[in-house]
Amino acid sequence: MSVTAFTNYLLYEKKYAMLTIKAYSKDLDDFQEFIALEHEGQTLQNLEYRQIRTWIVSLVEQGMSNRSINRKVSSLNSYYKFMVKIGDMESNPLAKHKALKATKKVQVPFSEEEMENVIKDLKSETDFEGIRDRLVIELFYATGVRRIELVQLKLVDLDLANKTLKVLGKRNKERIIPLIDTVVQTAKEYLELRSSLEIIKDNEFLFLTKKGVKIYETLVYRIINDYFSRASTKVKRSPHILRHSFATHLLSQGANMNAVKELLGHSSLAATQVYTHNSINELKKVYSNAHPRSKKRE
Structure with a gap:
């Protein structure tokens, strides 16, 4: 009980x-x-x-x-x-427990070039599944949504007129994410093909399989892994790496961390700061190449 x-x-x-x-x-x-x-x-x-x-x-x-x-x-x-x-126990037996030391996993985002190559490859797709997969990947990269958030998206969440997407995140917290024009265009193509499906069983959901049922998480993972295996040699190719790429690329281009935090649906800046590692490395490169004192003078 x-x-x-x-x-x-x-x-x-x-x-x-x-x-x-x-x-x-x-x-x-x-x-x-x-x-x-x-x-x-x-x-x-x-x-x-x-x-x-x-x-x-x-x-x-x-x-x-x-x-x-x-x-x-x-x-x-x-x-x-x-x-x-709730008063059913006087004390917590784990109160003084110290967590075991765990090696920190380094999440390596896709490069901007890898992203461009995958999206370029997807532009040759013309059937329902191909356009759907392109929209899945473009949405991940353009909004930074989590895999479960993408799976649960509904038709009413997509507002093409205002170029926004409503996302239901952790703890049922809603956020509105702006959409770039290329995503809006792909969404229009997808919705047209979606409406032509012979059978639609889960009509309220945005992403469907060709059988007309709601897309599922393992399929989303497979889509990302399949397309990125053609363009990237990275060991890990997953929806989370796309989310990581979204945040890293925004920060490396000078985006405000608070804004990125809101887009990702994080409750605190500490969670967003995980994504600053790679953007700081990029800044170091720029600094090293640009600063007059960074190179030895002869």
Whole structure:
């Protein structure tokens, strides 16, 4: 019952997305399974830190990455904080836990040249799926939306007259993103082909498969991976890298960080600052090439 109360809290009060809530639930289920086997008779509410630590050690021994372990522990920590908040527990057994050291993943964005090459390649597409894929990629690069946000876009969210897109982000927070002319034109082409589909089952959603049903996340990933594998040698080719490219390219061209924060739907600048690494590297190049004292004088 306490886990159900916790997930309801995440859904109705914290306004978390269903996918996020499912991840929390899965982490708690896995932990309870471990406790049932290793600490028979114990419940989530009467565990001590040393018992929780045996679970953490077991995850390490299984070869799980420190990053994944920290995420699982974070789910459990959020649960315990909730239990303390509602008065069902006096203290959080994870209150003094320190996260495991995790190597920081470097997300390498696509270069502007790679982006241009993919979009140029897409311009040769003329059928429904080809135009749809072009709009998917152009929207990712022109708006920085998340994959789940793109999948959930509805027809009414696209306002071609005002050249804007309404996006429902994390915690049901809405944001309006302006659209550039090339995206508007591709959207018009796509909508014309979309209206010609023989069967449309999920008419309220913007992006559909050729069978007329709402596009799904694995298909979106496959679209990005397929097209960018032709133009990029980068190991990771995903919708998130496109979002990363959007932010990095804006910042490298001098965009205001607060504006980029709003476009991305971040709740704090700290999240947006992750994308400044590559733009700072670009600034260093410009600085090194332009500053009169940056080169040794003979």
